[in-house]
C-alpha cells in the first residue's frame with residue numbers, strides 16, 4: 541500500500557521564526573489523522589506545505605510516492621489533494637450547485653455533464669441537494685461549512701486536508717459535521733484534520749498527532765496521545781474542548 545501523502549524533514553522559517561523544524565508526517569490511504577497543538581505550533585503551515593501553498597526551505601513532500609515538493613497547489617488538487625478552509629469563501633453571486641460544479645471542473649478536471657453529475661452526487665452526500673439553487677452568500681454557517689466540504693469533495697480527492705472546519709459551530713452543528721466527515725472516510729478518502737475541538741476530532745480519527753513549536757511531540761493512538769504528559773503540558777491544559 542503506497543502512502544498517500546507524506547512530508548519528510550519539512551522546515552519552514554519566516555524571518556527569524558522557525559515555524560516547522562524538520563517535521564515528518566505521513567497519511568495512509570483511507571486513514572484519518574487528527575492534528576492538534578497550541579496556537580502557533582505550525583499546524584496550518586504544515587497543511588500549507590502539504591497542499592503546496594508554501595514551499596518548505598528544507599524537506600520533501602510526496603503524493604503517492606511521487607515528489608511534489610515543487611508542484612503547484614492547483615496541480616496537487618487535480619492529482620488528488622483536496623483542501624477545506626476554516627473560513628469558507630464560496631463564490632458569491634453563484635448558487636450552491638454552481639460553486640460545486642466549478643470545483644468539479646477546475647479542481648476535479650471534469651468536463652460538461654460529468655462535472656454536473658459529480659456535483660449532484662456530492663451535494664447529495666453533503667446534505668445540500670435541497671438547497672442546490674440557493675445563492676451561496678445566503679447560507680448560514682453550517683451550510684457554508686458543508687459547501688466548503690462539498691467543493692473539496694467535488695475534486696475527487698484521495699486525501700482531504702481540513703483546517704479547523706468545526707470552528708464557530710454549536711455542539712449540535714459540530715455533531716452533524718462529524719457525520720459528514722465520517723461519511724467521507726467511509727468512502728475511502730484519507731483525511732488530515734486540524735481541529736481545536738478535540739472531543740469532535742477523536743470521534744473520527746484513527747491517529748492523533750500533536751505539534752508544538754514546529755515539531756511533532758506525539759503521534760499515535762488518540763487515547764494514548766491525549767494521556768501523554770508532554771501533550772497535556774504543551775496543549776491540553778490550554779485546549780478549548
Ligand SMILES: Nc1ncnc2c1ncn2[C@@H]1O[C@H](COP(=O)(O)OP(=O)(O)OP(=O)(O)O)[C@@H](O)[C@H]1O
Nearest residue numbers: 554555557559577578579580581582583584585586
Ligand atoms: N506568512 C507568514 N509570515 C510570517 N509568520 C507566519 C506566517 N504564517 C504563519 N506565521 C507564524 O508562524 C507560526 C505558526 O503559524 P501556524 O498558523 O502554522 O500555527 P497553527 O499551529 O496553525 O496555529 P493556530 O492554531 O493558531 O491556527 C505563528 O507564529 C504564525 O504567526
